[in-house]
Amino acid sequence: MKLKVTIVAAILWACMLQGEGFKILIAAPVTTIYVKDSLCAIARALINNGHQVSMITPLVPNFAHKNLKVIKIVPKLKFLQNVNLFTLNSSILEEHTTKVLAATAEAMWEGLPMRREMGTFASFDAVVIPKFLNELIYPFLDDFDGVFLTFTTLGAEHYAVSHMHGLEVGYWFVKSLLDGPYVGSHSLTEKFILSILELSDHNFNHSKVHPSASDAIKKYDSRSIDFEEYEEKSRLRLLDGHWLLDGPLAHTPATVEVASLTARDGQPLPDSLEKFWRSNSSQGIIYVSFGSYLKSSFIPTHLKHTLLQAFSSLPHRVVWQYDGVDLDLPANIFRQKILPQQDLLGDNRTLLFISYCSASAMREAAYHGVPVLALPIALDQHKNAKKLEALGVAKILDWRTVTADQIVGAATELTTDKMFAEKMREISRVLRDEKERPGDVAAGWVEHAILHREAPRLQLPYGPEQLWVLGDRDLRMLWAATAGGLGFLLGVILTMIYVSVCRCIRRLRHKEKSE
Structure with missing residues (x-):
């Protein structure tokens, strides 16, 4: 009762x-x-x-x-x-x-x-x-x-x-x-x-x-x-x-930091991917994705063939999110229009993520502890790639000039040099060790703002x-010096123009008097 x-x-x-x-x-x-x-x-x-x-x-x-x-x-x-x-x-x-x-x-x-x-x-x-x-x-x-x-x-x-x-x-x-x-x-x-x-x-x-x-x-x-x-x-x-x-x-x-909101633990891979994994011996999975917005028809032809040549040469199972059917793929490449990104990144067989390094790709790779081979294209991708490179967990290649040998070399280094994986796993441990999930942190602050009336x-x-005082003093001084220098230069130019005009006027007057 x-x-x-x-x-x-x-x-x-x-x-x-x-x-x-x-x-x-x-x-x-x-x-x-x-x-x-x-x-x-x-x-x-x-x-x-x-x-x-x-x-x-x-x-x-x-x-x-x-x-x-x-x-x-x-x-x-x-x-x-x-x-x-x-x-x-x-x-x-x-x-x-x-x-x-x-x-x-x-x-x-x-x-x-x-x-x-x-x-x-x-x-x-x-x-x-x-x-x-x-x-x-x-x-x-x-x-x-x-x-x-x-x-x-x-x-x-x-x-x-x-x-x-x-x-x-x-x-x-x-x-x-x-x-x-x-x-x-x-x-x-x-x-x-x-x-x-x-x-x-x-x-x-x-x-x-x-x-x-x-x-x-x-x-x-x-x-x-x-x-x-x-x-x-x-x-x-x-x-x-x-x-x-x-x-x-x-x-x-x-201002409250609530990054990696989309990151979550991985789930078991679909049967199609498990069957692909078992079909041949492999040194691990390399996951390739250039995001949901980039259609295969947008990828330059030379880059497609460079990627295909490189992936064919790798001793890994390559799982490629690719919506086209215009490429003849070898047995070690699995192609699908939409792939479960976080399930792949969360699988311990995934050794490398080849990405254009969007914000979601950067944060989810870090959360799951997978090193990144970045081919940034536009917007924030170059910045994101440089952040990971500075942390020692990624390498960057230029999509405009990259060769198959460069991709193979970078992928080999990232998958065989344990330093990259160890550093990324350490970042993953820190992110996972947060006492609250980012969504819960955000929700708590929304509640705080409501309860405490703005x-x-x-x-x-x-x-x-007063806020300017909190800014960068050296930068303010440099801006002040630049403004002062430009002001001085402008003053000199205006003075020279004024002197030249005065001389011209005097010459004209002198010429008129002579005539």
Whole structure:
């Protein structure tokens, strides 16, 4: 009898807790698969804590739950859809971004699922919005009285720092730009170059992204949108970063690192892969993937044949995520359009991961302790590859000039030199030894921001003049010296012009008098 009473009491208590849960909106109308999966990890943790979560997304979440409501939007063009990374440049990215924002705005304002939810935003206790390319959601927050939080991926965290309380001071901090050329400790010259690159990156956001978002919104909402005013309202920033992989980053108490959200333990491999493994003797598995967005038709022909020649020469079982059927594969290569990446990385027979080194690839390889042979192509991939190389767990090859012998040589070194695997396993142990899963950490801070009404004690209590003091002193001095030098040079040039003009005037007057 006592046992029954205890069980009933526990059930009633659980129901009470569930009833007292918060309502949280995760709004990501523009997203990538990696960001979507990261947000799903946060959503799952929030739901496990008894809260209700709604997600605005163009992509299907990787789990379902009765307390997860999906508000699906269907834009005609998604971010990075049909983008050839091999030919990507700034102008193509700018044009693609403009089209994506326009298509997403149309899907949001004209799509039935979103129209049904337009009046419900005020009912949420908190809203989490990815920082980059999701400005379209801001007009819906006008009547929102809850807590506004941002999720920021590495390479965009300078936006989050720069916009805290409206302080445009990100240039004084040396941070990890999306495609910055340096990792680790920086010389003064490298700091100066990074600050210039950050100015350029900041300009892209303000001169390209914001105008494109504004144009897309104006078609449906005539109000003038001040994006910076909305961005200043963010009270907590969840940063996809980890000190072990990314090094120390300059941020404030209101920024919480929650990296490797998508990493999970591996599951047994499918029967098709097990059959492939047993079909022949092998020294181990090499897993090859260039991500979900890169179609086989985008890969240059010379690179395809170089990869095929190299893989054919390796004494390993090569498992290649490849959606084409245009290659005649030897017996040691298994091809499939979609492969269970984390199950393969989590299998102790996998010795090497050949990848273009996206953020998800970098973090999942580190979590599972598998060394990486990186062939970075675009965006943040070069930066990610350099981070792993600096940690001594990866080698980098240039896809433009790589040869089959170079691939075979690098793969052989990475699989036979135990130093690479030992260093990567040590990183894996540290990541796995975290006391809380990253999703649980993120969920805890979301709850903190709600319970403490916008977490006022995490906010900076001072203005830009004090915040600058926290920046890099040498970099500030170099900028001051550069500005002074340019000012002096400009003064000299103007003085020379003034003297030359005066001389010309005197000569003309003298000539007139002589005549």
